[in-house]
Amino acid sequence: MYKTLTTTLNDGILEIAINRPDKMNALNQDVMKDLGLAIDEIYKRDEVHGAIITGSGPKAFIAGADIAEFLTLSPNQGMELAKRGQVVFQRIEVSPKPIVAAVNGFALGGGCELAMACHVRVASNNAKFGQPEVNLGIIPGYGGTQRLVQLVGKGKALEMMMTADMINAEEALKWGLVTHVTTPEELMDKARSIVQKIHTKAPLAIAKVVRCVNDYFKEDVDGFETEVQEFAKCFATSDLQEGAAAFIEKRAARFKGE
Numbered sequence: 001m002y003k004t005l006t007t008t009l010n011d012g013i014l015e016i017a018i019n020r021p022d023k024m025n026a027l028n029q030d031v032m033k034d035l036g037l038a039i040d041e042i043y044k045r046d047e048v049h050g051a052i053i054t055g056s057g058p059k060a061f062i063a064g065a066d067i068a069e070f071l072t073l074s075p076n077q078g079m080e081l082a083k084r085g086q087v088v089f090q091r092i093e094v095s096p097k098p099i100v101a102a103v104n105g106f107a108l109g110g111g112c113e114l115a116m117a118c119h120v121r122v123a124s125n126n127a128k129f130g131q132p133e134v135n136l137g138i139i140p141g142y143g144g145t146q147r148l149v150q151l152v153g154k155g156k157a158l159e160m161m162m163t164a165d166m167i168n169a170e171e172a173l174k175w176g177l178v179t180h181v182t183t184p185e186e187l188m189d190k191a192r193s194i195v196q197k198i199h200t201k202a203p204l205a206i207a208k209v210v211r212c213v214n215d216y217f218k219e220d221v222d223g224f225e226t227e228v229q230e231f232a233k234c235f236a237t238s239d240l241q242e243g244a245a246a247f248i249e250k251r252a253a254r255f256k257g258e
């Protein structure tokens with residue numbers, strides 16, 4: 001089904017691997033098209049309750065973009081390229097189902113941007129992150145200038161983007177770019193455990209959390225009002241009734257997403 005991805009559905013988790021190991025899994029137009037289709041699967045397939053995005057091979061998550069594609073682009077074509085990429089990554093960011101990045105090796109340029117679009121980032125201890133676009137005379141175009149500031153703060157984001165320096169997994173943990181660091185062997189198991197834990201919670205509530213958190217960063221939206229509205233909607237769900245009953249009865253809740 002995909003030219004540049006491999007996908008596996010394990011226990012409700014759609015595992016998506018960028019599969020261009022000879023190119024260090026670099027993003028190109030085929031990858032972005034395939035990613036868009038894979039995100040469709042996450043949204044549409046009821047049997048999918050979450051996803052993990054990773055890279056094939058031990059060296060790279062995604063080591064940037066396929067630069068050869070940039071050489072013939074006009075400004076208008078560059079704008080369209082950025083817009084298409086931002087649409088795909090935005091759909092990851094607002095997904096009502098959890099999407100975890102399992103970063104194995106280099107996450108540079110568009111790879112770092114893709115990881116940042118995911119809800120949670122787990123890194124192996126050989127991971128390296130960076131936005132080195134200024135080395136090529138360009139800037140991040142898939143949301144990197146915005147999400148990096150949100151995650152690590154203005155000062156560190158500016159330093160990373162202006163110097164093009166990479167940071168390792170422990171530095172990424174220190175700065176809040178990732179939430180866990182593991183060995184390469186434990187990486188996927190850790191990512192799976194996070195998705196599975198989220199799956200035990202109320203799915204409608206999870207989707208509402210995602211929406212409220214994302215609204216915090218929108219200048220034209222009052223995130224507090226979003227929270228009030230989404231909180232109120234919870235009272236129309238059977239999940240709230242089930243969650244409250246399970247709490248009172250001291251048992252595990254059996255949520256249905258209703």
